[in-house]
Amino acid sequence: MDKKAHAEHNKDACKLLHTNGNYCDWVVTTAFYSALHFVQHEIFPITVKGNTYDTFDRYYNGHYFNVKNKPSKHVSTLNLVRSELGDNVYQIYDWLFGLCMNARYHNYQVHGFIAEESVKRLERLKAMMKK
Amino acid sequence: MYRSAHTQSFIIVEANQNTFNFDNLEESLQSDVDQMLMAYETGWIERGIDDNRQVESRIKTNIDNTLNYIKEVISHFRRLHLALNGAFIKVERPNSFSVIMTVPSQTFVDENLLQIYSITHEIEKASRSNDYRVSFTITYNDGDINNDALLADGFFDLMRPVNG
Numbered sequence: 001m002d003k004k005a006h007a008e009h010n011k012d013a014c015k016l017l018h019t020n021g022n023y024c025d026w027v028v029t030t031a032f033y034s035a036l037h038f039v040q041h042e043i044f045p046i047t048v049k050g051n052t053y054d055t056f057d058r059y060y061n062g063h064y065f066n067v068k069n070k071p072s073k074h075v076s077t078l079n080l081v082r083s084e085l086g087d088n089v090y091q092i093y094d095w096l097f098g099l100c101m102n103a104r105y106h107n108y109q110v111h112g113f114i115a116e117e118s119v120k121r122l123e124r125l126k127a128m129m130k131k
Numbered sequence: 132m133y134r135s136a137h138t139q140s141f142i143i144v145e146a147n148q149n150t151f152n153f154d155n156l157e158e159s160l161q162s163d164v165d166q167m168l169m170a171y172e173t174g175w176i177e178r179g180i181d182d183n184r185q186v187e188s189r190i191k192t193n194i195d196n197t198l199n200y201i202k203e204v205i206s207h208f209r210r211l212h213l214a215l216n217g218a219f220i221k222v223e224r225p226n227s228f229s230v231i232m233t234v235p236s237q238t239f240v241d242e243n244l245l246q247i248y249s250i251t252h253e254i255e256k257a258s259r260s261n262d263y264r265v266s267f268t269i270t271y272n273d274g275d276i277n278n279d280a281l282l283a284d285g286f287f288d289l290m291r292p293v294n295g
Contacts, residue, residue: 066173068261069226069227069259069260069261069262069263069264071264075255075266078252079252079256082249082252087249090248090249090252091245091246091248091249092245094248094252094268095244095245095248095269097268098268098269098270099270101268102231102268102270104277104280104284105231105270105276105277105280105281106270106271106275106276106277107277107280111236111271113236113240114236114239114240114271117240
């Protein structure tokens with residue numbers, strides 16, 4: 001599955017779960033993982049310091065080769081989102097990221113209005129993609 | 132390619148792009164200790180591990196740095212009139228820290244909060260070095276956050292009641 005198809009696949013699952021109403025934790029998780037594939041599709045291929053990378057994994061392996069104290073892959077993606085796609089996309093992406101990653105600390109009981117907002121913000125993020 | 136040992140005396144196992152001769156496995160074993168040690172030390176340095184006293188000193192310095200960055204973020208919350216009700220810190224490695232800041236759920240969906248994400252990212256970028264890294268996330272807390280899960284994951288609650 002290519003990145004855009006994967007993004008749409010996860011967005012469809014997100015909407016389905018949102019419509020059901022009983023799986024708010026999965027709504028925010030699928031919203032984030034849809035956003036992740038949308039932004040990676042938008043960013044790649046990318047040329048950095050003369051090297052062109054077709055995929056995120058190749059970028060991560062190449063760009064951070066022999067780098068000390070390298071960021072996690074999620075943090076690396078966040079950095080790319082800010083530098084390549086700008087502040088507005090970054091803010092929404094980071095919001096979705098935090099929401100997804102911290103669901104455990106809410107016993108996976110995400111408020112309905114927060115799940116609703118995650119669906120809206122995913123749509124806003126998608127609308128900002130050009131590809 | 133794999134042929135069973137029960138029927139053949141000659142076995143070759145292919146793993147990824149490497150081929151190993153199992154009848155003479157000793158020759159396939161890497162024996163370059165220096166190379167292995169170097170790889171280990173590289174990982175060691177990347178994880179920021181050195182002797183205990185240095186580790187302790189680095190952690191103290193880096194906790195102080197992180198607390199100062201948290202104070203800076205709090206000042207931006209105040210400037211933007213956004214409510215903040217908690218902060219947690221985790222020492223991932225001596226040179227890598229995670230911070231979770233908590234806000235009321237209504238603040239969490241406030242459009243103005245999005246500005247804070249750019250501010251924390253600026254701090255993350257500006258402070259990054261071989262010896263230090265901090266990552267901020269924001270979540271909501273209406274008094275029902277799972278403190279046990281946070282503590283189990285290594286997050287220390289930075290908020291304490293102020294007396295008198």
